[in-house]
Every structure is written in C-alpha cells, then in structure tokens.
Amino acid sequence: MKKIEAFIRHEAFEPIRAELLDKGFPSLSIIEAKGSGRQKGIVEQYRGSTLTVNVRPKVKLEIVVEDKDKSIVVETILKHARTGEVGDGKIFVLPVEEAIRIRTGEGGEPVLQLHEESEIPT
Amino acid sequence: MKKRLLIAGPVAALASLILPVAAFGAETPILDTPEASINAMWVIVAAVLVMFMQAGFLLLEVGFSRAKNVGAGVAKILVNFSIASLCYWAVGFALAFGGLGEIAGTNGFFLDVGSSIEEAGKSIPFVETYSISPAAFMFFQFVFCAVSLAIVWGATLERIKFGAYVIYAIIFSAVLYPILSHWIFGGGWLQVNVGMQDFAGSTVVHLIGATGAFAALLLLGPRIGKYTKDGKPRAIPGHSMPLVGLGVLILWLGWFGFNPGSTLGAMGGRFAEVVVVTNLAAAAGVIAAVSVMYMRTRTIDIGMAGNGAIAGLVAITAPSGYVEYWAAPIIGAIAGVIVVFGVLAIEKLIDDPVGALSAHGLAGIWGTLSCGIFTSPRLAEFNEVGDPGLWYSGSFSQLGAQALGVVVAFACVFVVSYVVFFLIKKTIGLRVTPEEEDAGLDISEHGMYGYPEQFIPQPEYSTGLLSGGTPPPAPAPAASPAVSQMSTTTES
Numbered sequence: 001m002k003k004i005e006a007f008i009r010h011e012a013f014e015p016i017r018a019e020l021l022d023k024g025f026p027s028l029s030i031i032e033a034k035g036s037g038r039q040k041g042i043v044e045q046y047r048g049s050t051l052t053v054n055v056r057p058k059v060k061l062e063i064v065v066e067d068k069d070k071s072i073v074v075e076t077i078l079k080h081a082r083t084g085e086v087g088d089g090k091i092f093v094l095p096v097e098e099a100i101r102i103r104t105g106e107g108g109e110p111v112l113q114l115h116e117e118s119e120i121p122t
Numbered sequence: 123m124k125k126r127l128l129i130a131g132p133v134a135a136l137a138s139l140i141l142p143v144a145a146f147g148a149e150t151p152i153l154d155t156p157e158a159s160i161n162a163m164w165v166i167v168a169a170v171l172v173m174f175m176q177a178g179f180l181l182l183e184v185g186f187s188r189a190k191n192v193g194a195g196v197a198k199i200l201v202n203f204s205i206a207s208l209c210y211w212a213v214g215f216a217l218a219f220g221g222l223g224e225i226a227g228t229n230g231f232f233l234d235v236g237s238s239i240e241e242a243g244k245s246i247p248f249v250e251t252y253s254i255s256p257a258a259f260m261f262f263q264f265v266f267c268a269v270s271l272a273i274v275w276g277a278t279l280e281r282i283k284f285g286a287y288v289i290y291a292i293i294f295s296a297v298l299y300p301i302l303s304h305w306i307f308g309g310g311w312l313q314v315n316v317g318m319q320d321f322a323g324s325t326v327v328h329l330i331g332a333t334g335a336f337a338a339l340l341l342l343g344p345r346i347g348k349y350t351k352d353g354k355p356r357a358i359p360g361h362s363m364p365l366v367g368l369g370v371l372i373l374w375l376g377w378f379g380f381n382p383g384s385t386l387g388a389m390g391g392r393f394a395e396v397v398v399v400t401n402l403a404a405a406a407g408v409i410a411a412v413s414v415m416y417m418r419t420r421t422i423d424i425g426m427a428g429n430g431a432i433a434g435l436v437a438i439t440a441p442s443g444y445v446e447y448w449a450a451p452i453i454g455a456i457a458g459v460i461v462v463f464g465v466l467a468i469e470k471l472i473d474d475p476v477g478a479l480s481a482h483g484l485a486g487i488w489g490t491l492s493c494g495i496f497t498s499p500r501l502a503e504f505n506e507v508g509d510p511g512l513w514y515s516g517s518f519s520q521l522g523a524q525a526l527g528v529v530v531a532f533a534c535v536f537v538v539s540y541v542v543f544f545l546i547k548k549t550i551g552l553r554v555t556p557e558e559e560d561a562g563l564d565i566s567e568h569g570m571y572g573y574p575e576q577f578i579p580q581p582e583y584s585t586g587l588l589s590g591g592t593p594p595p596a597p598a599p600a601a602s603p604a605v606s607q608m609s610t611t612t613e614s
Contacts, residue, residue, distance in 0.1 A: 044359060045357075045419055045421045046423075047425045047426060047465060047468040047469070048415075048419065048423070049355045050356075050425075050464060051357035051358075052200055112603035
C-alpha cells in the first residue's frame, strides 16, 4: 500500500477529485496547509507598514491506494495540478504498513477498494 | 397640549418652588415653553446619536484587533460607558456646568437641581441660557464625556490590563474631563477670559482623549512583535476591515448628533447648517487621506480611509459652528493629510493600533487652530465667543487664543493622566504578562474567546456522544447496528 501526499493549488483539487472518483478512488482527504517553497510570499500593506507572509496557502491531498494503483493517482494529480509556473507543488509517495476500516474492524487491501453499491449503508 | 403647557408652566414652576415634592408630580410640566420642548427633543435625539458612537468605537477597535482580543473590546466599552454614566451624573456634571466659576462648577451634584428650567437655571446657568431641560442638557454633556473616554482606550488595545480602565475611567469622568470641559464649554476661564472657540470639542473631547491615550502609551509600550530587532515597525493586521468600516460609518452618523447637537437647540435651524459643514469635512478627509496614502504606497489603504473620515470629523468638530460651508472641505482635507503623515511618523516610535493619536490628537489640534483662521464674523457674533479668524480679520489674535487653549488642555491632561497611569503601573500593573498577551486578552483576562470556534476545535464540542451510548464492539467483521447508526447521525 502507498500513501500519496500532494501539495497542490486550491483550484487543482476539484478536477483531481472528480477524475479520481471516476477511476474508482473515492476515498481521500484534504487539509488546508500553509507552506513555503520557491514561490515567494505575499507582502501585506497595512497602514503604512508592511508584513511579508512567507507561507502561502495550499491544499494537502492525502490518498492511500494499493501499490498497483499508485501511478494512476500520481498521473491524475500531475495532469490537473501542473500549470508550469512556480508554486504548482509536490507529490510524495510513502509506504503504508496497515489499513483498518473502523466500522467493521476489517483490515488489509480490501479496505481500500471501492464499495459495491449494495454495501454502502444508506 | 402646547397651550396647556404655556399656561400651566409658570404656575407649576412657582408651585414647585414652594413645594419641592410637586416637582416629581406627574402633572408638573418640566418644560414650560414650546421652545424648551423642541430644544429638549432635538438635544435628546442628538445625544442618543452620540451615545451610539460607543458602538462605532467598539466595532472600530474590535476590527483593528486580532481575533484573540475581540471580546475584550466589548467588555471594555460596556464597563467604561457604565462607569462614566454614574460618575458624570454624581460628580462630573456639577464640576463642568454647575456655575460660572473660572475653574469649576460647584452646583448640581447628582443632578439635584429640580426639574423646571427656572429652578435648575439657578444651579446650572446654561439651562436657562439655552432654554433646555436640565436632564437633556446633562445627558448630552455626559455622552460627550463617554466619547472622550472611549478615545483613550483605542490606542491601548491588545495589551492593557482591564483594571487600568476602571481606575482611570473613574478619575477621567468624575474630575479630569469635567474640569477641562468647564474651562472651554462651561463658562470657565479659557472660554470667557481667553475667548477660545471650540464648538463641539475638537480639543475638549478629542484632544483630551488622545492626550490620555498618549500618556498611557508612553508607560504601556508596544505590543509584542510590533517592532523588529532593529526597531522597524511591523504591521499587525486587525482581523476585520468590514467591522472597521461599520465602526467608522457609525461614528460618522453619530457625529450628526455630536456637532449639530452642540447648538443645544433646534430654534432657528442653525443645526442643519452644522450637519452640512460636518459632512463636507468628513468627505474631504477621506479623499485626502486615500489620495496621500496612494501617492506614498500605491495602495488604497482601507484603514487609512477610515482614519481620514475620523480625522476630518474631529477637525471640523471645533469649527463646525463657526465656519461657512466653503471652509469645511479645506479643514477636512488638511486633516486627512495630517492623519496620514501622523500615523506614518508615530508608527515609527509608538504602537497605536487604531491611529487615535493622529486621528483624534493631531486632527483635534488642527481643528481647534482652524477656528483661528476660518471663523466667520457672523458666527463669532452668533455664538458670542471670540473673534473672526485670520482669513477675515487679518489678525492672529484668535489663532493665539486657540493655540493657548490647545497647549493648556494638552499639558493639564497629560500631567494628570501620566501620574494616574504611573500609579496604576506601580500598584496593580498596567500591562498583562507576555504569556497572557500571547494567548490573547479574551482568554487570559475574560476567560472566554470572542470567536470560540477559531480556537476550540469542533470535535471538542461533541466529545461523549459516541462513548455515551453503547460501548464500541470488539473488532469483529460484523458491525454493531447501534454504533453505525449513531455514527451516521453524528456525520449529518
């Protein structure tokens, strides 16, 4: 299992989410993050004084998939998050030891599978 | 009704002299002429507008604060206004208006002056001069005192101890403000002997408030993080510009009670001219401040637009009853320029989060001096205070009188305030600890957050909902229906 962590622009999230859902990956989380990189900060002007905000807001996307699905997810992110400008973000891929579904207590890779319609509680 | 009042008035007033108890009877008319009734009506309307300026100060200060200090501003305004309400009624009003002595008045403590104008006029001479109910006159003067007190605190945001408010508020509203307002408003030496013109209080209300703030700031010091190690000022942005904007507009609205109400009557319609003069100066203040700031920084500074409005209004406060329409935009525009350079210069040395020293102090000085330039002959005569200004008379005498008034007011208020704040600092302390300042005054001084949901994570509110019911089952493939149902409810 792999965990994919991607720091992306806010506007890239929605197309990535839609395409991942189409491809069978509905389970993901996002976190509003602030970070710095090669993209410079924002200078705020306030009553004659300035304040440089060195970190910019980004979205951190987290998704855990089976090893074989890793490249599908990475390519989807690259496809939508790349504008070619500084500040597009980064993707990190980490190994994951275990996955457990809290509702049932079941573990292993099946946890990551898309549910059949009939399995989803209403 | 009016007829009945006309006839009954003098009779009842006479009766109330013989039988003081009758003054409280329902049938005794307090206002014995239609003129007095109309004046009381206008002055109370104006006073209520001025009272609403407390809301303006509250929103302005809260908007210029960070989110961790917003509740402190609410408690401060409510407590200060209430302390001033009691102190001014008990002591302050008598010192300010209870007689025409050079230094202070001596009559009318607790507003114990009787209800009719004739009777009250013996203790409070202005009640007779302006033919106005003593209650209306006192309440109008009190809300001015409360505005002046509110000005002191804007500059001390985000680091002052609540106890300092309480002690200074008592001294300020019972003694300090009343005596200074007696000198300039109440028939004291600056008004009568020097002929200083201050129609609604550029000096009395605004400069005095800003001077108190200046004394406090010298002893209080800047907020943590305001200056870099090499002494350069850093911006500490307030959390809500919309609240600042609402505050400025409420103050602007309140000023239509502040200046026009200082006619102390509606007869003859002078107050309407004062409304126009006031509005012209405020508008010119905004345009000048925004333009100058744009030339300096190439940004349309939101906070400075607000400061421009306040500076224009503060500056026109003293001359509003003395100048013609054409002078108002000039006075307001110059105030708008002064406030920008004032904020930029003061920012380098003193941490004044709302710009009160510039908007109320420097603009207050300019407004007071501007009477010495622009006061028109007809209005100097109409108000029976001082002479026409330099523009009309070619004489510097009125300008000199204005300057003397400014220096005296500043010096007296500064010395008294500095001593009071010094004693507060040496006894209960003026400033919260660095840890409390870092945590914010809301939680450290008031025990609660102004915006709790920014500081308390949402899950903290709902603990116990899951564990309160069926205990979670041991890990098993089959789900317990009770728990799964519960979790869906929580999500929705």
